[in-house]
Amino acid sequence: MYSFIKVKITVLFAVLLLVVGCDNNKNNQKTDYSNIDVWKDALIIKHAQGETSFEYAPKKVAVFNIATLDIIDALNIPVTAVPQSDVHLPDFLSKYSDKSYTNIGTLFEPNYEVLSSINPDLIIAGGRATDAYPKLEKLAKTISLDIDSNNFLASLTERTRQLGWIFEKEKEASKLIEDFNQKIEQLKPKTSTAGSALMIMVNGGKMSAYGPKSRFGFVFDVLGFKPAAVFQEAGRHGNSITSEFVLSVDPQWIFVIDRDSAIGNKEALSAQQVLNNELIQKTAAWKNNHIVYLDSTSMYIAGGIQTYSRLMDQIEEALQKTSTNN
Structure with a gap:
């Protein structure tokens, strides 16, 4: 820190x-x-x-x-x-x-x-x-x-405060942090009881997964989703997985980052195309329409306080749809 x-x-x-x-x-x-x-x-x-x-x-x-x-x-x-x-x-x-x-x-x-x-x-x-x-x-x-992914929330908060100090925007930084934390507290009761989740990245037609304390571990470490799988290595580039693996851990939620879309590569298969197969279709996440395609450019290229505020908005919307459908 x-x-x-x-x-x-x-x-x-x-x-x-x-x-x-x-x-x-x-x-x-x-x-x-x-x-x-x-x-x-x-x-x-x-x-x-x-x-x-x-x-x-x-x-x-x-x-x-x-x-x-x-x-x-x-x-x-x-x-x-x-x-x-x-x-x-x-x-x-x-x-x-x-x-x-x-x-x-x-x-x-x-x-x-x-x-x-x-x-x-x-x-x-x-x-x-x-x-x-x-x-x-x-x-x-x-x-x-x-930002330290091993201590994400504290690190993100400190970076925001530091920038506030450097540029004489202390009050604005404090308000930004306060609003961000409030959004977390409002969402956590819903996410912590929403079931297991898998965070995956699709790149060049292949999949990798991220668990707690990893680059994209926010949904577990901060929001409280239960990890569908725990990996020995956090790995900046994730852990290589297959559709068979996804079915074996059978997550109730799948959050997806499309790296090719994030970097503007229009020639590769989209994440939707990669996940649209018989094995993924057997998972609880697919059956319940719980596959959430995230704002990939924001998550992969940016990753600051606005990115994660928007991520929470997207998850809130997905949870709300589930609640409405039930």
Whole structure:
């Protein structure tokens, strides 16, 4: 878990005081120092790559981490530059594809020349640009605000608060967190009794599953769905599964992320096509119309506070349909 502390930095006026003192001795006058601010608040942010201090709110910001961009957008923090080359953003972040934002490369490969030319106050790395951090920090102040999937809710909350501190949006961040937690508390009584669930990703016609404490473990770890299967390895890329496996664990709910759709690949089979087979059709999830195709671009590309708020809305809607049908 990362946190922040405020420290007092002493501003040394030794030379100034010496000179003024000499003048005072000469003129035999008293000097009023009450209007000199000899202490200055500095914000120190602890993050995945170390610690970074802030003396003022950054104005010109370049963002590579789309999960962070998700939170920044929710807080209405101005952004100067984002990666736009071959980047497929979810609808609620589509405005960042506009030419009014400087294109700084791809999610994996920053355009260092363009970054240098815009001279940002702050670069937010992390996510898919983690490996670029050493080069980025040579260009400008750089932080990495990745969300820890092993401690998702606390980590997401802290990232939101940190951004509120950095950009002087503390009240807005607190309200955003409060609303998010309230939505969780309203949904949990329904999800915790809804039965077993399986979170799967479809990619290139194949399936992988994610359990608790994994990249997409939110439905288990936070909302309280019972895992239909538990895997030894969390794995960022999930655990390879087959339709036979899905039938064997027979989940009452299946939540689906279509990776090909998320990255804009229109040539691969859709998740609906992959799951439409005789084995999946025998599961309780299929029979009860409990297969939920999630906003894949949001889940796979973004993954911030807006993403998971929307996920809860989608699950709430699915549960409501079930309640209505019963």
